[in-house]
Amino acid sequence: MATSHQASGIQAARLDAAGIAENFSDLHPPFDAHEAAVAADRCYFCFDAPCMTACPTSIDIPQFIREIQAGHPESAAKTILDQNILGGMCARVCPTETLCEEACVREAAEGKPVEIGRLQRYATDRVMEKNEHPFARAEATGKRIAVVGAGPAGLAAAHRLAMLGHDVQVFDAREKPGGLNEFGIAAYKATDDFAQREVDWLLQIGGITMQYGQKLGAQISLDELKEQFDAVFLSIGLAGVNTLRTEGEDLKGVRDAVDFIADLRQADDLTTLPVGRNVVVIGGGMTAVDAAVQSKLLGAENVTIAYRRSREEMGASRFEQDLAASKGVKLMFNVMPVAIHGEGAVSEIELEYTEVSGGKVTGTGERFRLVADQVFKAIGQTLQGQPDAIALEGGKIKVDANGRTSVAGVWAGGDCASGGEDLTVTAVAEGRDAAMDIHSSLMG
Amino acid sequence: MADLTTEFLGIKSPNPFWLASAPPTDKEYNVRRAFEAGWGGVVWKTLGAEGPPVVNVNGPRYGAIWGADRRLLGLNNIELITDRPLQTNLEEITRVKKDYPDRAVIVSIMVPCEEQAWKDILPQVEATGADGIELNFGCPHGMAERGMGSAVGQVPEYIQMVTEWCKKYYSKPVIVKLTPNITDIRHPARAAHAGHADAVSLINTINSITSVDLDNMAPEPTIGGKGTHGGYCGPAVKPIALNMVAEIARDPQTRGLPISAIGGVTTWRDAAEFMAMGAGNVQVCTAAMTYGFKVVQEMISGLSNWMDEKGYTSTQDFIGMAVPNVTDWQYLDLNYVTKARISQDDCIKCGRCYAACEDTSHQAIAMSEDRVFTVKDDECVACNLCVNVCPVEGCITMEEVPAGQIDERTGKVVSGEYANWTTHPNNPSATAAE
Ligand SMILES: Cc1cc2nc3c(=O)[nH]c(=O)nc-3n(C[C@H](O)[C@H](O)[C@H](O)COP(=O)(O)OP(=O)(O)OC[C@H]3O[C@@H](n4cnc5c(N)ncnc54)[C@H](O)[C@@H]3O)c2cc1C
Ligand SMILES: Cc1cc2nc3c(=O)[nH]c(=O)nc-3n(C[C@H](O)[C@H](O)[C@H](O)COP(=O)(O)O)c2cc1C
Ligand code: SF4
Ligand code: SF4
Ligand code: SF4
Numbered sequence: 001m002a003t004s005h006q007a008s009g010i011q012a013a014r015l016d017a018a019g020i021a022e023n024f025s026d027l028h029p030p031f032d033a034h035e036a037a038v039a040a041d042r043c044y045f046c047f048d049a050p051c052m053t054a055c056p057t058s059i060d061i062p063q064f065i066r067e068i069q070a071g072h073p074e075s076a077a078k079t080i081l082d083q084n085i086l087g088g089m090c091a092r093v094c095p096t097e098t099l100c101e102e103a104c105v106r107e108a109a110e111g112k113p114v115e116i117g118r119l120q121r122y123a124t125d126r127v128m129e130k131n132e133h134p135f136a137r138a139e140a141t142g143k144r145i146a147v148v149g150a151g152p153a154g155l156a157a158a159h160r161l162a163m164l165g166h167d168v169q170v171f172d173a174r175e176k177p178g179g180l181n182e183f184g185i186a187a188y189k190a191t192d193d194f195a196q197r198e199v200d201w202l203l204q205i206g207g208i209t210m211q212y213g214q215k216l217g218a219q220i221s222l223d224e225l226k227e228q229f230d231a232v233f234l235s236i237g238l239a240g241v242n243t244l245r246t247e248g249e250d251l252k253g254v255r256d257a258v259d260f261i262a263d264l265r266q267a268d269d270l271t272t273l274p275v276g277r278n279v280v281v282i283g284g285g286m287t288a289v290d291a292a293v294q295s296k297l298l299g300a301e302n303v304t305i306a307y308r309r310s311r312e313e314m315g316a317s318r319f320e321q322d323l324a325a326s327k328g329v330k331l332m333f334n335v336m337p338v339a340i341h342g343e344g345a346v347s348e349i350e351l352e353y354t355e356v357s358g359g360k361v362t363g364t365g366e367r368f369r370l371v372a373d374q375v376f377k378a379i380g381q382t383l384q385g386q387p388d389a390i391a392l393e394g395g396k397i398k399v400d401a402n403g404r405t406s407v408a409g410v411w412a413g414g415d416c417a418s419g420g421e422d423l424t425v426t427a428v429a430e431g432r433d434a435a436m437d438i439h440s441s442l443m444g
Numbered sequence: 445m446a447d448l449t450t451e452f453l454g455i456k457s458p459n460p461f462w463l464a465s466a467p468p469t470d471k472e473y474n475v476r477r478a479f480e481a482g483w484g485g486v487v488w489k490t491l492g493a494e495g496p497p498v499v500n501v502n503g504p505r506y507g508a509i510w511g512a513d514r515r516l517l518g519l520n521n522i523e524l525i526t527d528r529p530l531q532t533n534l535e536e537i538t539r540v541k542k543d544y545p546d547r548a549v550i551v552s553i554m555v556p557c558e559e560q561a562w563k564d565i566l567p568q569v570e571a572t573g574a575d576g577i578e579l580n581f582g583c584p585h586g587m588a589e590r591g592m593g594s595a596v597g598q599v600p601e602y603i604q605m606v607t608e609w610c611k612k613y614y615s616k617p618v619i620v621k622l623t624p625n626i627t628d629i630r631h632p633a634r635a636a637h638a639g640h641a642d643a644v645s646l647i648n649t650i651n652s653i654t655s656v657d658l659d660n661m662a663p664e665p666t667i668g669g670k671g672t673h674g675g676y677c678g679p680a681v682k683p684i685a686l687n688m689v690a691e692i693a694r695d696p697q698t699r700g701l702p703i704s705a706i707g708g709v710t711t712w713r714d715a716a717e718f719m720a721m722g723a724g725n726v727q728v729c730t731a732a733m734t735y736g737f738k739v740v741q742e743m744i745s746g747l748s749n750w751m752d753e754k755g756y757t758s759t760q761d762f763i764g765m766a767v768p769n770v771t772d773w774q775y776l777d778l779n780y781v782t783k784a785r786i787s788q789d790d791c792i793k794c795g796r797c798y799a800a801c802e803d804t805s806h807q808a809i810a811m812s813e814d815r816v817f818t819v820k821d822d823e824c825v826a827c828n829l830c831v832n833v834c835p836v837e838g839c840i841t842m843e844e845v846p847a848g849q850i851d852e853r854t855g856k857v858v859s860g861e862y863a864n865w866t867t868h869p870n871n872p873s874a875t876a877a878e
Pocket of ligand 1 (some may be wrong): 173178179217415
């Protein structure tokens with residue numbers, strides 16, 4: 001028996017298995033061959049294509065679309081994977097509306113870009129389906145490289161290094177690889193255990209050893225790694241979270257959105273995952289949207305995103321905002337939490353309207369309360385667990401254009417490193433580029 | 445709504461859209477439904493001589509090429525003439541014509557190149573009450589090997605001879621259907637004219653192999669591992685047909701000979717173009733085979749709409765109007781100078797014009813850092829390639845450089861006076877300009 005939407009408190013089974021299955025199906029269902037042909041035919045094969053410039057991994061988009069159009073998606077996949085070894089995941093999770101598809105000339109022309117993301121998925125799926133790995137390792141170099149963190153940045157670096165003939169050892173604090181691909185990305189973006197399947201496929205290159213439960217700062221240290229390996233790549237993401245520093249933050253029912261999402265991603269059966277009846281999510285980024293939408297999809301009755309700045313300043317793209325709205329999430333702008341109320345557990349959240357001037361947010365004094373039995377905090381992740389010896393910049397590991405940190409022999413990339421947006425595709429680009437730099441510095 | 449009634453060889457039909465001799469017109473059932481759908485006339489699927497009918501292959505008989513979204517652009521077939529008994533067809537034709545007196549019914553015929561064969565069949569056809577006959581000298585496959593179809597159509601003397609027989613043994617209009625599988629379409633047209641044909645119709649299908657099955661290493665359509673060339677038709681052949689129609693329309697020897705145009709007619713516009721190029725009406729096969737009989741409705745609404753806009757009250761008003769403007773290359777005005785112009789408001793910055801011009805033409809398009817594309821007047825030869833490759837219709841236009849202005853490429857002032865190759869100083873056989 002499913003628990004109804006109206007049942008108060010944090011409850012599992014608000015929807016039955018069928019409802020859950022429907023809600024968590026693929027956000028962008030895959031193209032079939034004909035749809036792919038039609039979508040591919042729309043590409044103009046632009047000269048010096050703007051979409052390619054907009055892709056952080058610089059995939060040759062007109063080339064791969066032409067390969068689909070000409071009936072050989074396997075070559076298309078190779079074109080994609082040459083630049084972006086996680087092209088399959090990126091096809092699913094990239095905010096294309098702010099990257100390649102925003103730059104597509106057909107977006108400018110008619111507001112309907114070529115569906116690059118879905119075409120990329122079409123091509124990469126063909127190769128993954130056949131479980132073919134179109135890359136081989138170069139002759140062994142005898143060099144050993146440590147990669148810390150098995151998220152997109154670490155995996156991209158490891159693959160590229162292994163391909164170049166190095167031996168790679170990947171350490172991750174968790175018991176599973178994938179980083180936020182496995183623990184963070186919204187479930188409806190990477191269905192059917194795609195993150196793990198992709199890692200398995202990626203590891204077919206050989207030369208990569210995975211070690212789980214190895215946390216930098218606990219089981220392993222940078223000094224040891226530096227001693228044992230020819231180079232170290234840090235890709236530890238952002239393991240910490242910001243706190244609200246608001247009264248009532250410790251009440252039961254108040255939680256970090258990333259933890260809720262990680263639980264959701266790891267749940268074998270989503271009908272067993274509890275969610276509130278009235279959920280309020282604090283924040284304005286992708287994490288806030290994902291927590292809100294997935295709460296709604298689990299069967300929460302009312303879900304509100306409370307963001308302290310305006311819609312224009314929201315980190316989540318307009319597409320993400322519309323997605324949330326279409327699922328029935330209420331978006332509130334220019335409101336900030338001032339207190340969380342409740343006896344033992346949260347029952348209400350008190351918010352204040354804000355004004356933003358000169359980038360600074362101030363309360364207007366006008367306050368109101370929302371009924372809430374669950375509050376998710378999604379106000380940003382922070383760097384945690386980085387070695388002391390390393391210089392930071394803006395709260396992240398300081399790196400140069402090649403990913404080199406302040407410590408010789410140590411590179412970093414992905415969310416933990418300075419520069420670039422915090423996106424899967426950016427992490428892949430940084431991992432790949434750091435790998436190339438490690439290779440050239442080791443091989444002279 | 446303009447009146448589309450068209451008279452061709454004295455045969456009246458409610459519109460100029462006839463179905464060409466092909467599967468759509470192979471039997472009573474089809475033809476009745478075609479008339480109900482609005483077709484102005486039909487040319488019945490080609491009849492053969494009395495006796496056991498031809499047989500078709502029992503494997504696939506069509507091949508095709510497609511454009512975006514699997515839009516059919518070209519169709520190829522290896523079908524023969526009707527494979528039903530002559531008497532059955534004649535009885536059906538008689539019934540249909542009786543029931544549809546206001547529609548054109550033409551009977552297509554292909555019998556051996558012997559006078560007796562024609563003498564035998566023509567009275568039987570005459571007895572059906574059909575409005576005329578069309579001589580199928582076009583079929584490029586199967587029948588040609590038996591000395592019929594394009595085997596006759598490729599020899600002008602045979603065309604003239606058979607046409608003369610038909611005029612002798614048949615009292616109503618005789619249309620000669622021409623094959624495009626020849627070097628110069630004017631020769632068979634002249635032969636038909638000499639044989640006193642009332643009209644020519646063209647084109648029949650073009651010899652073709654649409655594709656090769658790379659697994660079986662055989663042409664498509666493949667029948668038991670083998671394939672053969674077939675006849676090509678559909679939108680892809682329209683430009684070829686249009687030129688052939690124009691050649692006959694402007695040839696001094698055949699000028700005025702009525703033409704029924706065939707080849708790739710798919711929309712009203714194709715029909716209007718053929719008619720402007722001298723055709724009295726058009727025949728359609730592939731469009732109907734692709735979309736069904738209903739396509740004629742768009743042709744009807746489109747043509748009458750356009751005629752209303754232009755103020756034409758009868759198809760007669762515009763037939764042949766474009767013919768005087770078809771000329772030979774040597775008479776084109778070499779002092780007519782244009783330059784490509786890119787509308788920055790319409791440009792979507794795809795860079796295709798740049799790639800095309802830079803890589804394959806005259807390096808006359810400049811691309812700035814921020815992807816602004818402009819034409820270099822001192823390099824542009826006005827070839828029109830950029831216009832054709834630009835995905836935005838109307839974004840690049842050809843603007844005439846007015847007389848008195850300098851053509852920046854040549855540095856010469858545009859004279860505004862007509863001058864062609866025949867008088868050009870570079871032409872060794874130039875005749876001095878008067
Ligand atoms: C909820 C959510 C939704 C998102 N949605 C999208 C999206 O739709 N599209 C998109 O492009 N991006 C999205 N992102 C961002 C994207 O997931 C990240 O930018 C990307 O995963 C960064 O990759 P990374 O390899 O740098 O770090 P991570 O993916 O965070 O991986 C870091 C890895 O390091 C390990 N680790 C951490 N600390 C240590 C340590 N001390 N010792 C050893 N191992 C350690 C972790 O266990 C983890 O496996 C989302 C992020 C979140 C939080
Ligand atoms: C399957 C098929 C069979 C045809 N059979 C005949 C025929 O029996 N007699 C004939 O004169 N033309 C025949 N044609 C040629 C058509 O009448 C027509 O000339 C040609 O298809 C070009 O017109 P379209 O581009 O509108 O199809 C045939 C065409 C096709 C596709
Ligand atoms: S910008 Fe759009 S149309 Fe141009 S190459 Fe990229 S996907 Fe194709
Ligand atoms: S079109 Fe009709 S006859 Fe031809 S193969 Fe298809 S079903 Fe059969
Ligand atoms: S082809 Fe057309 S749209 Fe593309 S850059 Fe050139 S002018 Fe602009």
